[in-house]
Amino acid sequence: MHMNSAPHLLAEDRPEFERTLDEALRTAHERPDLAALGQRLNSEQLRTMALSASAIIAAHASAEYDHYVKARQDLRSPAVPSPGALLVPGVGEHAETTGAGAVAVVAVLTPVLAGIAAVVLLLVGYLLSMLDPAPAVAGAVLTAGWVFGALTVAGLLGAVVGLLFTALRNRSTAFQVGHRDASNEEVDRAREAWTRALLERGILPFLRDELTRPPETAPAVPEQPRQNRIPGLGYSRPDFGSPSEHSGNGHRTRPSYSSPDFSSPDYGGPDHKPE
Template sequence: MHMNVAPHLLTEDRSEFERVLDDALRHAHDRPDLAEVGTRLTAAQLRAMALSATALITAAAAPEYDHFVKIREQGRSSGTSVMGAVLAADGDGASGGPGAGVIAIVTVLAPVLAGTAALIFLLVGAVLKVLAPALQFADTLLTAGWFFGAVAAAGLLCAAAGLLVTALRNRATEVAADSGAAAGDELSLARDAWRHALLERGIVPFLREALADPGAARPTPTPRPRPVSRIPKVGYSGPDFSSPGEGASGNRPSYSSPDFSSPDFGPPESVPD
């Protein structure tokens, strides 16, 4: 027997209704008012009766169900918005294509390379300055070393700024995730409230009344309509045939056999000359 569609019960929640009903029947003996399950009516009979009265049972928990559906729709809408924002952020980050990757590599490698070059130039320039104070090349190396040192410092500042921007973006993503988790907890609470109201105010009272008066709770079968012939009726009736034995005997035609006489043969008459 299939469950009737309740006016306010969505298709995706029918399985949840059946699950609550099955749990109630499975643990019916834990309730004193449902201890007679299996004696007057079997669990299968009660389940079929409850499925036939789905609209009546679910109406008892209509406020909790409406709240649950509202929270679920809000969660779906907010989840779609958050997903769109994340995709937009990813698109903005990847909009540069290969150029963005090159910039990231340069930002990371520039301080390292510049710092290494500055160290080498400063060391070599300092050594040459000590060994040959009058050598102009030593001053050039020292100048180049200080230049690469400044480049390394600037690269470090840019890398620090990039890390700060990344941390702020990740923090915004974490806040969105926390909001999604809070919405999920609220949805779980609304679902549990609906299940509890459906069980305590809908299913259990129906099962109790069904056990107290099985005839009243049993659904009345709907009479099946009489089959209608698809052959159209013709506007005339068949002829009335009667057997030869019926009717008055006076109406029968009388036949008599013909009276035949034998021919009179005699001698031929004489013909005059």
């Protein structure tokens, strides 16, 4: 079912309108004010009528809908970047990611490599010192081993600092995630307030009005006179009367008959002479 477009109802919110309408029709039997459902109008007819009047129905919850749309836009809008990021978009994020990766690699490899070098140099230096006479490089090897030992300690301290920095950064990210979750809850509350207002002030009053509206009476159609079912074929029955039966004014007359004269011409009397 396609819903008519409303000037203040976005396309992404039309399914929510239809869902609220379907829920109202599904639970209509639980509402005494909608008990007339099915007597004159069924659910499908009411649904079609409500979808056709969606703009009028949604206007009764326009304040809640505007708040819901604003909260959703605030959630979707990105954070305002810093001025440096505005000058070179993406460079700050890339540099930050690259720097964090390099620091992690150095923090991990420095104490490991320095520790290995310190152990090897100190072991070699002490072995050389045990020789008699001790070579001159033994002292230099021992000194280098102690230097790498110091680098190992410094690398461990740097790793601890890196862990603290990572923990602080994760805490900031967790705060942002928590803020976003709070925004999601606000959007959910705004949507629930809109659908509740849409149901109570828009859909249910519309359904009640349509169910209590008296049916429209059709205008009386005048009764047509009954006609012969046999249609006229365009010709009339021929007149089988003789021409003498019609008078000059078109009326039929019956023929007149007189008895014939049966007297003979020879017996007309003594004064009558035949011709």
